[in-house]
Amino acid sequence: MIEQFLRERFFNPWHSLAQLHPDAGALWHEQRFGDQGLPALDVYEGAEKVMVQLEVPGVKTQDIDITAQDNTLVIKGERKLSEQKDDVTFLRQERQAGSFSRTITLPFRIDSERIKAKYAQGILQVEIERPEEVKPKKINIKVN
Amino acid sequence: MEQKQKNILPDVDIVEHQDEVILFADLPGVEEKDLDITFEKGILKLTAPKKSAQFAGLEHTFGRASQAAAYERSFTVSKHIDPDGFAARLADGVLTLTMKKVKELQPKRIPVKTA
Numbered sequence: 001m002i003e004q005f006l007r008e009r010f011f012n013p014w015h016s017l018a019q020l021h022p023d024a025g026a027l028w029h030e031q032r033f034g035d036q037g038l039p040a041l042d043v044y045e046g047a048e049k050v051m052v053q054l055e056v057p058g059v060k061t062q063d064i065d066i067t068a069q070d071n072t073l074v075i076k077g078e079r080k081l082s083e084q085k086d087d088v089t090f091l092r093q094e095r096q097a098g099s100f101s102r103t104i105t106l107p108f109r110i111d112s113e114r115i116k117a118k119y120a121q122g123i124l125q126v127e128i129e130r131p132e133e134v135k136p137k138k139i140n141i142k143v144n
Numbered sequence: 145m146e147q148k149q150k151n152i153l154p155d156v157d158i159v160e161h162q163d164e165v166i167l168f169a170d171l172p173g174v175e176e177k178d179l180d181i182t183f184e185k186g187i188l189k190l191t192a193p194k195k196s197a198q199f200a201g202l203e204h205t206f207g208r209a210s211q212a213a214a215y216e217r218s219f220t221v222s223k224h225i226d227p228d229g230f231a232a233r234l235a236d237g238v239l240t241l242t243m244k245k246v247k248e249l250q251p252k253r254i255p256v257k258t259a
Contacts (some may be wrong), residue, residue, distance in 0.1 A: 040207065040208065041207055042204065042206060042209040043203065043204075043207060044199050044203060049202070050202075051202055056175070057171065057236060057238050058159050058168075058170065058238040058257060074150075083159050083166065083168060091159070093157050094155040095157045119236075122171070122237015123172050123198075123237065
């Protein structure tokens with residue numbers, strides 16, 4: 001009872017000023033980790049390789065699973081949030097925990113020997129080298 | 145034409161414990177040196193640029209990361225938080241900000257003496 005009183009009287013005045021902004025709602029949904037359980041994905045393409053980038057803050061590398069079959073790359077993982085326990089009092093709870101999965105189909109067959117993955121600052125980067133036969137070939141023209 | 149910078153509201157969890165309040169904020173891609181946390185006149189403000197990734201010889205073909213953006217969010221902090229009791233840590237793109245409650249509000253145990 002007292003706890004609840006204290007919480008309501010003193011520890012609920014966390015007003016996010018940004019939420020008062022008229023565009024806040026739109027930005028909100030655009031950026032959420034788990035609106036559809038999907039972390040933000042970006043793809044970069046070049047002649048030699050393709051880079052896939054996934055925003056997964058707070059995810060441990062041992063909880064990320066990357067698999068490649070034919071021309072499909074699947075990145076699966078689970079975000080475990082240690083603070084999200086039943087006996088904890090939340091004044092605000094927006095971060096989503098749980099599993100996620102993203103599938104990317106590439107225009108070439110993926111060679112599992114030609115994939116590199118790196119995780120830093122909550123961002124996973126998967127670099128996929130294009131196979132030799134699909135790399136554009138440069139033909140030198142001889143001038144006599 | 146110059147691209148307008150977009151502000152992103154980071155997702156947060158705020159958890160209350162007996163003697164402290166802890167704020168967790170998702171800030172993927174942010175380095176310690178770029179994160180700015182200020183507390184002034186009862187307003188706690190988090191700001192950090194969201195740098196767009198650049199890879200030599202690669203073109204951005206899907207997603208939103210190419211647009212210049214900044215994480216920004218402000219909170220009104222209860223006067224029952226000790227302004228000198230803040231501690232911040234950034235790991236794996238998550239900020240953990242611990243805020244101590246003022247001493248008077250922390251629970252006290254009153255010993256009972258037997259007559």
